[in-house]
Amino acid sequence: MTNIFMTRLHEFTVILYAFSVLLYFFDFLNHNRKANRIAFWLLAFVWVVQTISFIFYMYKTGRFPVLTIMEGLYFYTWVLITLSVIINHLLKVDFIVFFTNILGFIVMVIHTFAPVEYGSHIMGKQLISELLLIHITMAILSYGAFSLSFVFSLLYLIQYDLLKRKKWGKRLIRIADLEQLERLSYIFAVVGVPMLMLSLILGLQWAFLKLPGMPWYDIKIIGSFLLLIAYSIYLYLRIGKEQAGKSLALWNVASFLIVLINFFLFGKLSSFHFWYG
Structure with missing residues (x-):
């Protein structure tokens, strides 16, 4: 049940992330500050969900989750989103946030919809x-x-x-x-x-x-x-x-x-x- 919930949560996060990237793209083309603000708050919400999911998964597995390709992609996505939020808040360089989020979104999609490799999880637990x-x-x-x-x-x-x-x-x-x-x-x-x-x-x-x-x-x-x-x-x-x-x-x-x-x-x-x- 928990696995199903986490899967649905990841899918929902991908949808929100997609809207954020689309709004950043709209702002990129039309210099729309309202779209930029909405995109940022969507991105911030995605970051909160990603962080909570990351902490929950870490609590569930009892380790820092980076030992499989899927965990590595998830952590990589979290790093990119975190950097995007920080840059958007401190530097106010919108284009950098836009391009970074395109990269982050691609990685998140790969992580969310790629097939889970159960064997690699077992191997990861053995080699901690x-x-x-x-x-x-x-x-x-x-x-x-x-x-x-x-x-x-x-x-x-x-x-x-x-x-x-x-x-x-x-x-x-x-x-x-x-x-x-x-x-x-x-x-x-x-x-x-x-x-x-x-x-x-x-x-x-x-x-x-x-x-x-x-x-x-x-x-x-x-x-x-x-x-x-x-x-x-x-x-x-x-x-x-x-x-x-x-x-x-x-x-x-x-x-x-x-x-x-x-x-x-x-x-x-x-x-x-x-x-x-």
Whole structure:
């Protein structure tokens, strides 16, 4: 009975989230502040429901729920929604909230309507450890930071194109200026890189203790290090070479593609990342 209720609750939350994204899109096109306010309060309500559900599930399972692909997606969605609410409240940058919520909505839909993999839940219960929990949690948080960095870089490219084509108008004004977009993209990359690095260290330590026969050439490990290298190069170009502008934004967007590939594809091909399989 509880499982049915939680499923219906997730479906209801998806509907509310969809309305929120649609209203943000309407505001995106027409600069409608009323639609923006309603969208924000719907988003805030979705965040409350997600948080309560997350706490309830954590109480039910007796652990921090990130040990399966479905739990990971749910936590990733919660991170994106939380960041959206904070950004909307503190920075008042509507377009960033809009694009972030599109990404969050896609992940929520995947989580809600994908088939449940019962075997992975059983495996997750058998392999619980604090080290593993911290590793997965930090990895997902770093993905959240990279997601926001990607959104800022994408908006930078949009703004750059509008300025280059001299498309003056409300959209140009409502998108933050290029300098702010570039700075915020850099800040979230700075947050994400050390989180990912610590997550890899903890994950390798856990694997060394629990899976002594693990192949070190596993595709998921290689993908994670490629991701770390890509964003480290981004930081090097930004700090060491003092590079800026369109080329740096394009590098950031390309690096985020590695995030998606590493999360959804390499995990499926991995021989030991059970929570992706």
